[in-house]
Amino acid sequence: MTDQPHPRTGGPAALGDSAVHGIVLRLTDEAHVRAARTNTERAAASAAAREAGSFWVQHAETGSGTPRAARTRQREVRRPLHHSDPGLRTVLTCYPDGAADLVVVARRGVLDHAGLRELAHGLVTPDRDASALVRTLRERSARGTAGWSAAPAPHWGLAEDDLPEPERLEGKGEFTPEVVTAAAAVTLSRYERSATVRLAAVVTEPAGPAPGAKVIQVDAGDELPLSDLVEQVGAALRAPAGQTADDALPPLSLVLTGHTPHEQYVPFAPGTAPLALVWYGDESAVSLAGHPHDPNAVHPAVAQDFARHTLHVAAQLADGAPGRTVGDLALLDDTEASAVIALGRTARRAAPRAATLHDVVARLAREQPDAVAVCDATRRLTYRELDERAGAWARVLVDGGAGPGLFVGVCLKRTVDLVVAMLAVLKTGAAYVPLDPQAPDERLRYIAEDAGLALVVTTLSGFPAAEGTPVLRPTALTAAAPESAGTELPAAGPGDPAYVIYTSGTTGRPKGVVVAHRNVLALLDATADDMALGSDDVWTLFHSAAFDFSVWEIWGCLLTGGRLVVVPYLVTRSPEDFHALVLREGVTVLSQTPSAFAGLLEMDARTVAAPAPRLIVFGGEAFDPRMVGAWFSRHPDSACRLVNMYGITETTVHVTAQNVRSWDAHERPRCVGRPIPGWSVSIRDDRGRPLPPGAVGEIWVGGAGLALRYLNRPELTAERFVDDLLSGERLYRSGDLGRLRLDGTLDHVGRLDEQVKIRGFRIELGEVRSVLVNDPGVVDAAVLVEGQEDGPEHARLVGYTVLAEGATTADVRRRTATILPDYMLPAELVGLPALPLTLNGKLDRAALPAARRPLSAPAGPAQAQPVDGTDPAAAMLAVWRSVIAADVGPEDHFFAIGGNSLLAVRLLAALRKAGFGSVSLRELYGHPTPTALAAVVRAPLAPPGA
Structure with missing residues (x-):
C-alpha cells in the first residue's frame, strides 16, 4: 500500500472525540469510483475545500476483499481528528481490482448523519463541487449536537478481566425502537442498581421520528407499569436533540439507524463510547446489528451479555401482559441464571468431619501433649494441660447447671483463662457466649438476658447477670475441680451450637448468631491446606472474643496444633507494644482488621530489617490493597503472604479469600477473591434473582458456613436465611453489595445502607474512601455523611484522614479534586493521628464526628x-x-x-x-x-x- 501520513491526523486527538462519527461506502461500480477519485482530488487541490476539511486519495497494493483492506477501512474510519482539523476528513482508498472505499469522518457540529451520507454520495456523483457541497451541508447540520466528553469506564465493564472473547451472539429478533430503548434502559438499571439511568441515543433516518444525537434519562423503577415505561421512552426519542457540548457521554449508547448495503455507519470515535448497541431498521421495527465497545472499558463477554440481556428484556416487553411492572422483567433466562449461580460456587474438598471442636483439641492433646497450646504474658499451657484444665472446669460447670442446649457466658480479660473457659463450656455440651469486659454494662445486661445464660464465668465483680444466674470466677472453678472430678461430661455432636456471637442490629438491639461446631471445622478444612496451617505456627489472639474474627484466631490455631499468644487489651491499642510482641513471640500467622493494621504498618516502617509473619489475614471490614504498597517494599511476597478474606458472622467468619500480591495490589482493589471450598456466593437483585457478572446487587452466601439461626429472632431468621428455589440451597442474605467477575471472583462494593444521596447524586462512600486511601499522602481514611439531621440540603461528605509525614489535608484535597467530581468531593477533610477503633478493632464511626471538634481552645x-x-x-x-x-x-x-x-x-x-x-x-x-x-x-x- 502506498499509504502516507494524512494531513492533520498525527498528534493528539481532539477533545470531545465522542462527537466524531463516520461513514464508509464500498464502491464497486467503475463510474462511481472514477467520480469519487476525481471529486476528491479536485477538493484536495482546492483552497476553499481545504478550509472545510481534508481530502485524500490513497492506493492500496492488495485487493478489496483481503483482511488487510478491511483493517485499512476500519483504521480510516476510526482514526482520530487532529485538534487543528476543521472537523472533516475524507479518504478514498482505491484497490487494484477496481473497487474503492470512501470514508468520511466529521464532528457532529460540522456534519450530522444526513450530512455525512449526502457528502459521501455526492462525492461519487460526477462533477460535484465538494467545497460548495460541504458549505451547504454544514449550514444545514444541527448546531445543538456538538457532542459529549468521553465516558469513563463503567464499573460493570470488567475490562481488566483476562478471559477470551465469547462466541458470536445469535438470535436477534425484531422490535420497535421504543421497546429496544426501554429494554436497554432496564438492563442498564439492573447493572448499575439504579432506578434512574442515562443513555445516549443516536437516531438516523429512517429509524426514528427525531433524528439526532442526545442523552435521555429514563425512570426504570420496579413499580413502574410497562406501558408507562415504553411511553416515557417513546416521548424521549421523539424529543429534539438538546444536549450541550459539556454533556458527559453515558456508558451505554443506542444507535438506531437504517441499513443500506455497502454502507457502514460508525457513530463514535474509538475509546469514547464504552458500549453501543446498534440497531438496523425503521420506525416500525429494528433488529440488533452489533454491540461495538471499547475493550479498555468493557470486556467483550460483558458487551455480549449486555446485548443478550437487552434482547431478553425486549422480548418480555413486547409480550408484556397488562398490569405488569418493570420489576416483573427478568434479566436472565433460567439457563443463564443457573450458570451464574454455578460460577460463584466452590466445591467442598472433603466430607465434613463428624467431630466437635473439643474432640479435635483432645486428639491433639494425645498426639502432641507437650507442645505449647496457649500463652499470655505470665503463663503457658501445653495441649495436655489445656485439655485437662478445661475438662476439670467443665465438670464444675456441669454440676453448676451447664449442659447441652444451654448457653454459658464467658466475660474474661484476655488471658489464658479466657481460652480455657471457652473450651470448658464446649466440653459441657453447651455453647459459649463471649462478652467483652470492656463493653458497657447495658450491653452486657441485654446479652445476658436475651441469651438466657445458664451460667457466667467472669472476673467482673459487678457483672449484670439476671437474678438467680450463677456467676463463677476462674479461681472458684479451679478450687471446686476436685469435688467435681467424678462428674460425667455430656456428649455433643457436630451439629450442636458451639457459640453465640452478638452483632450489631439495624434496630439498635444486638442480635445473637448461633453457630455450630461443624461450621468452624468446615472453615478449617477449607483453609488449612492452602494456608499450610500447622503445629509450627504461632498465632495471636488480637481481637475481642465477642468479635467473630477471634473464632478464626482461637480455633484456627488450636485445631491445627499451633501456639496461641493471647494479646492483652492495652497492647492491642498500642501499635508500638503490639509490634514488639509480634517480633518477640515469633508470630507466623497474624490476623488483622485493616484499621488495626494501619498502626502496625507505621511501626514496621520504623524498624530496621524487622521480620514479618509468614501469613497475614485481613478481615472484619473492607480492605484496600493499596494501603500495603510500602509493606511490599520491605517484605517480598515470598517471605510474607497477605490474604484478604471477606466474611460475615452469620456465615462463620470467612466466605472468600484473595491473595494480595505486590504486582497487582493496585488492580481490582475491591476484589475479595473466590469462595473458599464449600462456600458459595451469588449476586441477587431485590427479588432474589441472580445478576450477571459486572452487575451490582446483594451478596447471597451459601454452603458449609451458614449459621443455625438468630437466637430468639425467628422472624429475622426467616427473612435473612432463605430457601432458594433456583439453587435448592439455604442461603444467607448478607446486606452487602457486590458483583461477580467473569472468573467467579467477588468484588465487595459496600453495604446496602452505605449508598447515600447528596444533592440528587448517588454516592458510594467506599468509592470516595478508595480515592483518599490511594493518595500518597494518606495512610488511612474514612468517609461519613454528616448534617443529615438538619435536612437533606445540609448533608455533606466529611473525610477523615491519617496523613503520612509531611502531608497536609490541603495537598490531599488538591489531588483528590483532580479525580473525583465535585459532588463526590468531601466538603471537609479532617486530619487525625489515627482512626478511632471499636472494641473489635474495627473503625469506630460513631467517634469520628466528635474527633473533628476540639474539646476547647488550648491556652x-x-x-x-x-x-x-x-x-x-x-x-x-x-x-x-x-x-x-x-x-x-x-x-x-x-x-x-x-x-x-x-x-x-x-x-x-x-x-x-x-x-x-x-x-x-x-x-x-x-x-x-x-x-x-x-x-x-x-x-x-x-x-x-x-
Whole structure:
C-alpha cells in the first residue's frame, strides 16, 4: 500500500472525540469510483475545500476483499481528528481490482448523519463541487449536537478481566425502537442498581421520528407499569436533540439507524463510547446489528451479555401482559441464571468431619501433649494441660447447671483463662457466649438476658447477670475441680451450637448468631491446606472474643496444633507494644482488621530489617490493597503472604479469600477473591434473582458456613436465611453489595445502607474512601455523611484522614479534586493521628464526628511555655493542655476529663514531638494524670540552642 501520513491526523486527538462519527461506502461500480477519485482530488487541490476539511486519495497494493483492506477501512474510519482539523476528513482508498472505499469522518457540529451520507454520495456523483457541497451541508447540520466528553469506564465493564472473547451472539429478533430503548434502559438499571439511568441515543433516518444525537434519562423503577415505561421512552426519542457540548457521554449508547448495503455507519470515535448497541431498521421495527465497545472499558463477554440481556428484556416487553411492572422483567433466562449461580460456587474438598471442636483439641492433646497450646504474658499451657484444665472446669460447670442446649457466658480479660473457659463450656455440651469486659454494662445486661445464660464465668465483680444466674470466677472453678472430678461430661455432636456471637442490629438491639461446631471445622478444612496451617505456627489472639474474627484466631490455631499468644487489651491499642510482641513471640500467622493494621504498618516502617509473619489475614471490614504498597517494599511476597478474606458472622467468619500480591495490589482493589471450598456466593437483585457478572446487587452466601439461626429472632431468621428455589440451597442474605467477575471472583462494593444521596447524586462512600486511601499522602481514611439531621440540603461528605509525614489535608484535597467530581468531593477533610477503633478493632464511626471538634481552645501560656528538661512536670502539663483542654490540672485523670483511645493517640504523638520519647499506651493508662505520667517517663530533651 502506498499509504502516507494524512494531513492533520498525527498528534493528539481532539477533545470531545465522542462527537466524531463516520461513514464508509464500498464502491464497486467503475463510474462511481472514477467520480469519487476525481471529486476528491479536485477538493484536495482546492483552497476553499481545504478550509472545510481534508481530502485524500490513497492506493492500496492488495485487493478489496483481503483482511488487510478491511483493517485499512476500519483504521480510516476510526482514526482520530487532529485538534487543528476543521472537523472533516475524507479518504478514498482505491484497490487494484477496481473497487474503492470512501470514508468520511466529521464532528457532529460540522456534519450530522444526513450530512455525512449526502457528502459521501455526492462525492461519487460526477462533477460535484465538494467545497460548495460541504458549505451547504454544514449550514444545514444541527448546531445543538456538538457532542459529549468521553465516558469513563463503567464499573460493570470488567475490562481488566483476562478471559477470551465469547462466541458470536445469535438470535436477534425484531422490535420497535421504543421497546429496544426501554429494554436497554432496564438492563442498564439492573447493572448499575439504579432506578434512574442515562443513555445516549443516536437516531438516523429512517429509524426514528427525531433524528439526532442526545442523552435521555429514563425512570426504570420496579413499580413502574410497562406501558408507562415504553411511553416515557417513546416521548424521549421523539424529543429534539438538546444536549450541550459539556454533556458527559453515558456508558451505554443506542444507535438506531437504517441499513443500506455497502454502507457502514460508525457513530463514535474509538475509546469514547464504552458500549453501543446498534440497531438496523425503521420506525416500525429494528433488529440488533452489533454491540461495538471499547475493550479498555468493557470486556467483550460483558458487551455480549449486555446485548443478550437487552434482547431478553425486549422480548418480555413486547409480550408484556397488562398490569405488569418493570420489576416483573427478568434479566436472565433460567439457563443463564443457573450458570451464574454455578460460577460463584466452590466445591467442598472433603466430607465434613463428624467431630466437635473439643474432640479435635483432645486428639491433639494425645498426639502432641507437650507442645505449647496457649500463652499470655505470665503463663503457658501445653495441649495436655489445656485439655485437662478445661475438662476439670467443665465438670464444675456441669454440676453448676451447664449442659447441652444451654448457653454459658464467658466475660474474661484476655488471658489464658479466657481460652480455657471457652473450651470448658464446649466440653459441657453447651455453647459459649463471649462478652467483652470492656463493653458497657447495658450491653452486657441485654446479652445476658436475651441469651438466657445458664451460667457466667467472669472476673467482673459487678457483672449484670439476671437474678438467680450463677456467676463463677476462674479461681472458684479451679478450687471446686476436685469435688467435681467424678462428674460425667455430656456428649455433643457436630451439629450442636458451639457459640453465640452478638452483632450489631439495624434496630439498635444486638442480635445473637448461633453457630455450630461443624461450621468452624468446615472453615478449617477449607483453609488449612492452602494456608499450610500447622503445629509450627504461632498465632495471636488480637481481637475481642465477642468479635467473630477471634473464632478464626482461637480455633484456627488450636485445631491445627499451633501456639496461641493471647494479646492483652492495652497492647492491642498500642501499635508500638503490639509490634514488639509480634517480633518477640515469633508470630507466623497474624490476623488483622485493616484499621488495626494501619498502626502496625507505621511501626514496621520504623524498624530496621524487622521480620514479618509468614501469613497475614485481613478481615472484619473492607480492605484496600493499596494501603500495603510500602509493606511490599520491605517484605517480598515470598517471605510474607497477605490474604484478604471477606466474611460475615452469620456465615462463620470467612466466605472468600484473595491473595494480595505486590504486582497487582493496585488492580481490582475491591476484589475479595473466590469462595473458599464449600462456600458459595451469588449476586441477587431485590427479588432474589441472580445478576450477571459486572452487575451490582446483594451478596447471597451459601454452603458449609451458614449459621443455625438468630437466637430468639425467628422472624429475622426467616427473612435473612432463605430457601432458594433456583439453587435448592439455604442461603444467607448478607446486606452487602457486590458483583461477580467473569472468573467467579467477588468484588465487595459496600453495604446496602452505605449508598447515600447528596444533592440528587448517588454516592458510594467506599468509592470516595478508595480515592483518599490511594493518595500518597494518606495512610488511612474514612468517609461519613454528616448534617443529615438538619435536612437533606445540609448533608455533606466529611473525610477523615491519617496523613503520612509531611502531608497536609490541603495537598490531599488538591489531588483528590483532580479525580473525583465535585459532588463526590468531601466538603471537609479532617486530619487525625489515627482512626478511632471499636472494641473489635474495627473503625469506630460513631467517634469520628466528635474527633473533628476540639474539646476547647488550648491556652496561650501553655503553648508558649518552653519545653525543656528543667521542669518535666510543667512540660508534661503543657502538652496535655495543648492537646486536651486549656484548663487541665496537674492531677486531672485522663478519663475523667473525657479521654478516649483517639485522644490518647493524639497525646502520645504530641509527647513524642515534645521530646518525651516513645510513651506507651500502657504507661498512660497506668499513670493517667500529668504529674503521675511525668514521674515515670523520660524527661524531655532541651531544644537545640536552649
